[in-house]
Amino acid sequence: MKLFQYHRPTDTQSALDLFQKNEGAQYIAGATNLLDLMKKDIVAPDHLIDISRLPLNSIQNGPLGVTIGALALNSDVAMHQIITQQYPLVAQALLAGASPQLRNMATVGGNILQRTRCPYFYDIAMPCNKRQPGSGCGAKEGFNRMSAIFGASDSCVAVHPSDLCVALAALDATITVKSAKQERIIDFKDFHRLPGNTPEKDNILEKGELITSITIPKNNFTKFHNYMKVRDRASYAFALVSVAVAFEIKDSVILDARIALGGVAHKPWRAYEAEAYLKGKSDSENSFKAAAALVVKEAKPLTHNAFKVKMAEQTVLAAMLAIFN
Numbered sequence: 494m495k496l497f498q499y500h501r502p503t504d505t506q507s508a509l510d511l512f513q514k515n516e517g518a519q520y521i522a523g524a525t526n527l528l529d530l531m532k533k534d535i536v537a538p539d540h541l542i543d544i545s546r547l548p549l550n551s552i553q554n555g556p557l558g559v560t561i562g563a564l565a566l567n568s569d570v571a572m573h574q575i576i577t578q579q580y581p582l583v584a585q586a587l588l589a590g591a592s593p594q595l596r597n598m599a600t601v602g603g604n605i606l607q608r609t610r611c612p613y614f615y616d617i618a619m620p621c622n623k624r625q626p627g628s629g630c631g632a633k634e635g636f637n638r639m640s641a642i643f644g645a646s647d648s649c650v651a652v653h654p655s656d657l658c659v660a661l662a663a664l665d666a667t668i669t670v671k672s673a674k675q676e677r678i679i680d681f682k683d684f685h686r687l688p689g690n691t692p693e694k695d696n697i698l699e700k701g702e703l704i705t706s707i708t709i710p711k712n713n714f715t716k717f718h719n720y721m722k723v724r725d726r727a728s729y730a731f732a733l734v735s736v737a738v739a740f741e742i743k744d745s746v747i748l749d750a751r752i753a754l755g756g757v758a759h760k761p762w763r764a765y766e767a768e769a770y771l772k773g774k775s776d777s778e779n780s781f782k783a784a785a786a787l788v789v790k791e792a793k794p795l796t797h798n799a800f801k802v803k804m805a806e807q808t809v810l811a812a813m814l815a816i817f818n
């Protein structure tokens with residue numbers, strides 16, 4: 494591992510200033526992803542700015558919904574009363590991720606910014622346009638069982654690994670970010686990118702910007718919701734396919750529907766067409782089957798992951814049916 498300088502600011506402005514002053518700086522929070530990347534020589538910052546002491550870990554209800562500080566721990570968020578009672582889909586998604594030990598270290602800001610788990614990204618002997626732009630994509634013609642079935646490009650077929658992000662996408666969250674110059678609020682759906690020709694960019698964050706909080710708008714999804722994750726092992730594994738579904742239903746008529754998928758694209762994948770189809774329909778198995786088919790209509794599998802198309806369709810259907818059983 495390359496030598497680096499370590500900084501531990503205690504207020505947000507100092508963290509932003511330190512980033513500006515030091516070329517080759519990178520923020521570090523719970524370190525559960527970044528440290529692995531450093532140990533494997535995938536990233537090599539000159540300055541590590543430890544943001545874990547910044548006062549950005551509150552979880553508070555406000556007029557727009559709940560605001561979660563970027564440094565709140567995944568475990569604290571999953572257990573918080575506001576989340577379990579008013580945003581249970583978020584708690585479910587968080588508890589499907591990693592292990593209790595990891596969730597006790599990992600922050601929500603870090604979870605949103607964690608890098609892909611594509612094996613070619615992690616193996617510095619292999620080509621990977623995300624790790625080293627212009628080197629090629631090992632996964633496209635290689636072993637791509639875990640790779641994307643939506644939105645991939647010739648340059649990159651990697652998927653975003655987060656569980657939390659799937660729930661945040663479904664619930665139309667926003668992300669507040671701060672730089673030395675400005676604060677801005679980004680819609681969650683626009684935050685992560687599709688790979689295109691620049692897969693090295695996972696999201697639209699600009700250099701030095703710090704995520705300070707995430708806001709989830711109030712919703713009527715507390716009664717009918719589900720997060721279902723399909724993976725190779727029952728725990729401690731990333732999703733092959735995961736699904737967040739949420740409904741607002743009155744007298745068996747679906748008033749609002751949300752469907753988002755994880756493990757299938759470079760970003761959390763919202764199934765807008767299937768959502769639109771469900772609005773006004775009855776909460777019947779037939780409606781859910783038709784919606785699940787719409788979700789995978791545009792899927793484009795690779796050599797080794799055609800199974801994911803059927804798996805995505807079936808997981809959407811199973812996640813919906815499980816709400817009513």
Ligand SMILES: Cc1cc2nc3c(=O)[nH]c(=O)nc-3n(C[C@H](O)[C@H](O)[C@H](O)COP(=O)(O)OP(=O)(O)OC[C@H]3O[C@@H](n4cnc5c(N)ncnc54)[C@H](O)[C@@H]3O)c2cc1C
Binds near residue numbers: 523525527528656732
């Ligand atoms: C074995 C293992 C299994 C896992 N399984 C799952 C799983 O099943 N599901 C899942 O969703 N996740 C899983 N994870 C990922 C884990 O949840 C993430 O590593 C974690 O959420 C990252 O948070 P962190 O605070 O440790 O981030 P760090 O590792 O500290 O940082 C990650 C990245 O985010 C940047 N960063 C962090 N906070 C901020 C901020 N506020 N503003 C700007 N930049 C920031 C850092 O610079 C770095 O680039 C797993 C991890 C491991 C090691």
